[in-house]
Amino acid sequence: MARRKRLEDDELLAVARERFVAEGFAASTRGIAQVAGVAEAVLFQRFKTKAELFFAAMLPPPPNLHEILVSRPDSEEPSRRMEDIAIGVLAYFREIAPVLLPLVSHPEFNYESFVARYPESPLNQLVEGLQAWLKRLEARGDVVEGASPAVALALVGTMASLAIFERIGVHGGETPEDMVRQVAAVIWRGAALAPG
Incomplete structure (x- = not known):
């Protein structure tokens, strides 16, 4: 059964967040894609630029x-x-x-x-x-x-x-x-x- 795209985006953003926290903006999109198990092109299908991926991934969790x-x-x-x-x-x-x-x-x-x-x-x-x-x-x-x-x-x-x-x-x-x-x-x- 295929997963919803939203769930996939959340997983992708979690991987990107982990890499950006560890390496800063210098983290490579190729490395992020590799850890996420997708082609780098998939990142840029969902996020037009590396900066767009960065800001989406680094949105802090909501406060209670x-x-x-x-x-x-x-x-x-x-x-x-x-x-x-x-x-x-x-x-x-x-x-x-x-x-x-x-x-x-x-x-x-x-x-x-x-x-x-x-x-x-x-x-x-x-x-x-x-x-x-x-x-x-x-x-x-x-x-x-x-x-x-x-x-x-x-x-x-x-x-x-x-x-x-x-x-x-x-x-x-x-x-x-x-x-x-x-x-x-x-x-x-x-x-x-x-x-x-």
Whole structure:
């Protein structure tokens, strides 16, 4: 029984991802095809260029937004929830760092173009999910009006940076949880409405 093309594409992209993570963009399409058990021409029938194959293969896995953003009760203290969200976002960036680093290092990578090409991009989902949560807090009066995009950017950017720092050995390769919570608390203090 023949397999669906989508499944075959997923398998092909998994092989390409493995090679690109190990070798960067320099990985040969011939080598990828060989490991995948197809002719190199098959790659270029499905992906017009090596760059197109690279970007399709290096799309990070999706975050578990339910676990990161939704699983905690809305009644929980927002500052504590921000800390827990930061822990979840950092865990996600730790998971995707092996894919993310070669992706953003590619000379043709541009975030806006990437999101336009892949609107369901996991990174975009994460930022939009955070903004939606923060907008609910804005509506409740817990966050400065209009601050949601900046706060989401600060949190995502900081957690992504921490994951990259860990990859190069900062904090012995793992940032202590209490430090992550302190960073999230600093971001929260900038977002929360000042008393009075």
